[in-house]
Amino acid sequence: xxxxxxxxxxxxxxxxxxxxxxxxxxxxxxxxxxxxxxxxxxxxxxxxxxxxxxxxxxxxxxxxxxxxxxxxxxxxxxxxxxxxxxxxxxxxxxxxxxxxxxxxxxxxxxxxxxxxxxxxxxxxxxxxxxxxxxxxxxxxxxxxxxxxxxxxxxxxxxxxxxxxxxxxxxxxxxxxxxxxxxxxxxxxxxxxxxxxxxxxxxxxxxxxxxxxxxxxxxxxxxxxxxxxxxxxxxxxxxxxxxxxxxxxxxxxxxxxxxxxxxxxxxxxxxxxxxxxxxxxxxxxxxxxxxxxxxxxxxxxxxxxxxxxxxxxxxxxxxxxxxxxxxxxxxxxxxxxxxxxxxxxxxxxxxxxxxxxxxxxxxxxxxxxxx
Amino acid sequence: xxxxxxxxxxxxxxxxxxxxxxxxxxxxxxxxxxxxxxxxxxxxxxxxxxxxxxxxxxxxxxxxxxxxxxxxxxxxxxxxx
Numbered sequence: 094x095x096x097x098x099x100x101x102x103x104x105x106x107x108x109x110x111x112x113x114x115x116x117x118x119x120x121x122x123x124x125x126x127x128x129x130x131x132x133x134x135x136x137x138x139x140x141x142x143x144x145x146x147x148x149x150x151x152x153x154x155x156x157x158x159x160x161x162x163x164x165x166x167x168x169x170x171x172x173x174x175x176x177x178x179x180x181x182x183x184x185x186x187x188x189x190x191x192x193x194x195x196x197x198x199x200x201x202x203x204x205x206x207x208x209x210x211x212x213x214x215x216x217x218x219x220x221x222x223x224x225x226x227x228x229x230x231x232x233x234x235x236x237x238x239x240x241x242x243x244x245x246x247x248x249x250x251x252x253x254x255x256x257x258x259x260x261x262x263x264x265x266x267x268x269x270x271x272x273x274x275x276x277x278x279x280x281x282x283x284x285x286x287x288x289x290x291x292x293x294x295x296x297x298x299x300x301x302x303x304x305x306x307x308x309x310x311x312x313x314x315x316x317x318x319x320x321x322x323x324x325x326x327x328x329x330x331x332x333x334x335x336x337x338x339x340x341x342x343x344x345x346x347x348x349x350x351x352x353x354x355x356x357x358x359x360x361x362x363x364x365x366x367x368x369x370x371x372x373x374x375x376x377x378x379x380x381x382x383x384x385x386x387x388x389x390x391x392x393x394x395x396x397x398x399x400x401x402x403x404x405x406x407x408x409x410x411x412x413x414x415x416x417x418x419x420x421x422x423x424x425x426x427x428x429x430x431x432x433x434x435x436x437x438x439x440x441x442x443x444x445x446x447x448x449x450x451x452x453x454x455x456x457x458x459x460x461x462x463x
Numbered sequence: 464x465x466x467x468x469x470x471x472x473x474x475x476x477x478x479x480x481x482x483x484x485x486x487x488x489x490x491x492x493x494x495x496x497x498x499x500x501x502x503x504x505x506x507x508x509x510x511x512x513x514x515x516x517x518x519x520x521x522x523x524x525x526x527x528x529x530x531x532x533x534x535x536x537x538x539x540x541x542x543x544x
Contacts, residue, residue, distance in 0.1 A: 184522055260494045262504060263526030313526050316501065321521035393518065397505050459506050 095388075096149045105130070109153055113160035122166055127200020135174060136182050141195055147325075148387035150174065151332035158336030162432065164439050165290015167333035172242040172291070173197070175326035177204030177251045180267070180318050184310035189269060193249055205247035206322060207238040207296045222298065224254040224266060226312070230305035232256075234268060234276075234298040242446075244294030245282050248272050251322075252298065253315050265315025269307045276301040287442035289435070320397070327447045328386050328400040331407040334443065335383060338376045338414050341436055345369060345421050359421075368417040375410040375417075382406050398460025401453035408443040408450060415440045470515065470544050474535045477510040489532040504529060511535075517542055 096102050109129060116125055126132060134150040136142020157167045178197045181204070185194065196202035210220045222236025234254055241250070250270045257264035270277060280295035310318050346369060349359035359365045386403040389395040415437040419426040426433035444450045471489075479487055481503035493499045499507065507529070508519050517539065528538040 260497050260500075262494045262499070262501060263530070310522065314522075316504075316526070317521055317524045320501075320505070320524060324521070396509055396512075398509070456502065456505070459502050460509065462506075 096145045097152055102149060106156055110156050110160050113157040123200040123203060127198060132200055133198035136198060140182050140190055142198060146391040147329060148384055148391055151329050151387050154332040155336040158333035159340045162340050163290055164288050164333055164337055168288050169243050169291040171330050173204045175329055176206030176322045179325050180251060180322045183321055184318055188306060202248045203243055203246050204249050205241050205243040207241045207250045208253040209238060209240045211239050222254045224256050232303050234301040236298050238296040241294050241296045243292060244279050244296055245292040250296060253319060256312055262316050263313050266312050267309040267315045267318040268303055269309055270301060270303055274301050287438040324397050324400045327404040328390060328395060330447050331443060332383060334407060334411050335380050337436060341418055342372050342376055345418060349421060365421060368421050372414050372417045375414040379407045379410040398457050401456040404447060405450055405453040411440040411443055470539055471536050473514050474532055477507045478532055481506050492530055494526050494530050515544055517544055
């Protein structure tokens with residue numbers, strides 16, 4: 094029996110759903126979620142986590158999104174989990190984990206991964222942020238990062254910087270930089286059409302000095318840290334989408350069963366029925382793929398191609414789902430109370446963050462030996 | 464042919480596959496000379512995992528382990544291959 098099939102987990106998940114429905118929009122949501130053990134789920138017990146694994150965590154993220162109908166909080170938590178906390182647990186020294194991991198799992202510390210730059214886009218290996226080491230061993234960081242999820246609220250930034258010349262494979266390093274570091278400036282919230290509730294900002298580093306111990310995985314390990322973060326994030330960043338789709342499908346069924354048109358409910362029209370069935374197909378396909386991927390990750394066999402395939406497929410199914418959803422509601426889709434336009438914007442955004450769909454296709458093609 | 468030679472042959476083949484047309488030597492700096500990039504490094508890792516049945520952890524995909532064919536071979540030796 095897997096963790097997610099066990100009585101302890103299913104009981105806990107039911108409690109999480111109740112919490113999400115009533116408390117997830119409160120200012121202390123992070124700490125409250127941490128207190129329930131949500132953020133420690135994927136971390137191994139040897140590091141102080143629950144050791145429940147990736148599938149258990151993704152099912153929790155799906156549940157929160159389904160109960161709240163909001164993409165922001167679970168997306169922000171996913172970014173924290175997969176692109177900051179998970180690399181910290183994987184690469185961190187005992188001292189680094191002592192300093193940050195416990196607080197990250199309890200919700201006292203919000204993490205952000207600062208990798209993307211204005212001129213680099215998805216090509217993170219072209220980044221310009223640089224770190225130079227002094228004779229004493231400390232590092233000085235300079236540069237500007239774009240689209241930092243959780244930036245406005247983050248307490249800890251995992252910053253990717255160039256620490257040498259030549260191929261970026263050997264010239265990148267990752268640094269744990271606290272928000273309180275002198276010279277670190279967080280830009281204002283970036284206004285965006287999608288993912289309301291997930292904060293986004295720029296990050297400026299102006300001669301930010303961090304000790305030698307702030308380097309995660311050692312100098313030159315930045316590529317390995319980046320690949321770890323991307324392999325896990327791409328696989329699971331869209332877990333909340335499953336909950337959003339499930340909620341929207343349930344509401345759409347209710348809508349077509351109760352709204353009359355042409356002498357009967359919309360649900361009696363074959364075209365509407367077919368659209369609802371196609372939405373169900375999209376959700377089922379996305380769910381099966383994502384949880385199959387999570388089980389691979391729990392077994393330690395998840396590779397980059399499968400991770401990218403998951404991101405690509407779930408984002409595509411999300412888009413197809415929203416196309417059908419819009420046609421089910423017709424003109425009502427444009428009314429904010431239906432949530433259709435917001436969900437569609439989220440679907441568009443899902444094609445771009447954590448690497449564009451074109452980037453995922455490139456990785457999948459490599460995996461096929463092309 | 465010894466087991467070690469078989470592993471070395473697999474490493475050479477995996478690297479050559481992502482560097483078609485390049486005359487490789489065991490000590491040619493693959494990363495410094497930009498013969499392999501990020502995607503091709505992942506391809507080499509995947510190929511080695513598949514062909515040799517070895518698990519290469521994220522924390523092991525480091526430049527020092529993949530800088531040359533000789534370095535890759537030595538790295539695999541630390542994993543019992």
